[in-house]
């Protein structure tokens with residue numbers, strides 16, 4: 235089945251935008267498979283829900299940055315406290331890192347919204363821009379009118 239992750243409806247045969255299989259999706263799938271809960275549905279967003287989903291995705295990205303900064307601040311504060319108290323040891327340091335990662339994990343668990351394979355904006359006739367060097371090469375490689383003739387002797391039958 236092809237399930238829209240916003241409205242949870244079966245979208246088989248309807249216009250949808252596929253979502254990117256990222257590390258988080260793969261992890262969730264693996265966990266579900268090991269728990270025998272995998273439904274192996276193909277995940278997507280139906281066209282009607284794309285704006286809603288994009289909003290969620292933006293919120294997720296924003297909260298990830300926010301929680302990333304928060305996690306970094308907490309880890310730095312914890313490590314600084316450890317250093318100043320003179321009780322620095324590797325286990326305390328590692329637990330500070332784990333606490334930071336947990337903060338990030340919270341952001342992912344509660345706000346996660348997968349990226350779309352192709353945003354609706356990108357899908358509509360936006361030309362992929364070539365880097366300048368590539369453009370130059372393309373110009374150079376355009377054959378001169380005379381060179382377009384096939385080389386003698388190489389002609390197939």
Ligand SMILES: [Zn+2]
Pocket residue numbers: 238239240241242243279280282283
């Ligand atoms: Zn939907």
